[in-house]
Amino acid sequence: MPIPQNAPSIDRRLLRDDVYHRLRDAIVDGTFAPGEQLRDADLATWLGVSRTPIREALLRLSEAGLVVAQPGRSTTVSSLDLREIREARDVVAAMHELAVRDAVESLTQDDLEAMRAANDRFRVAIEQNDIEAALRADDELHGIPVTVAANRALAAVLDQFTPVVRRAERLRFSSLGGRASLARHDDLIRLCAAGDVDRAAAVAFDTWRTLPTLEEE
Incomplete structure (x- = not known):
């Protein structure tokens, strides 16, 4: 099918921020408990998005100290320090x-x-x-x-x-x-x-x- 040329594009920044806030809130309210492992694929399925915004959100959460990321291994919800x-x-x-x-x-x-x-x-x-x-x-x-x-x-x-x-x-x-x-x-x-x-x-x-x-x- 021909690709419409005048369709508005999806604001990637808004999607990225929405995924980040959804994951952040799930950690803050205890939906995801300290020590719980977070898998890209499971989170992507849960939120109905691709893995890319999930990975970007997890990186931001790591910078905020809410998750602990081990490249190539696993990402877990951080304990309270x-x-x-x-x-x-x-x-x-x-x-x-x-x-x-x-x-x-x-x-x-x-x-x-x-x-x-x-x-x-x-x-x-x-x-x-x-x-x-x-x-x-x-x-x-x-x-x-x-x-x-x-x-x-x-x-x-x-x-x-x-x-x-x-x-x-x-x-x-x-x-x-x-x-x-x-x-x-x-x-x-x-x-x-x-x-x-x-x-x-x-x-x-x-x-x-x-x-x-x-x-x-």
Whole structure:
């Protein structure tokens, strides 16, 4: 058959990113457990794609520390390493501090209302002990200053290291220390609304820096 000349091409970058995020989320939420072997062919069948985006995604996951790749042998989900989790947490905290510092003066009333709404959802999720919903709401709240800051390098760093922190939270804790997080969220929104750049940035840093990891309670 003749090949159509005017058909839109598939955005390979979007496919690659989608595969990466699907695999990353499966590791973070525990679908793939630490030590579990990941086979290209099985993953390709599961996601309905070729092996190429799978291999590219596994390489990115290796760089993020979520899998351990042994060329020519096997790829396995990495175990939780306390030092790596602490390092990732500190990097994430620093990036959120920078995002808030850059975003405060540009936040609109709609942005602030969206942060308040996300915190309301976070509060309900904590009361119901729904960790997945709490994490989604938390990501939404903190994602607003990140979006407003519009720093692509900062967003890329968060995309790489936040899953490491989230994975530890899901696998280790039955709660998020949610009451303390709620209070910090309230402080963050209040300070952002008041235009207090320094104090808002400090709260953003503390919110992430004080998250417990594995042995820390």
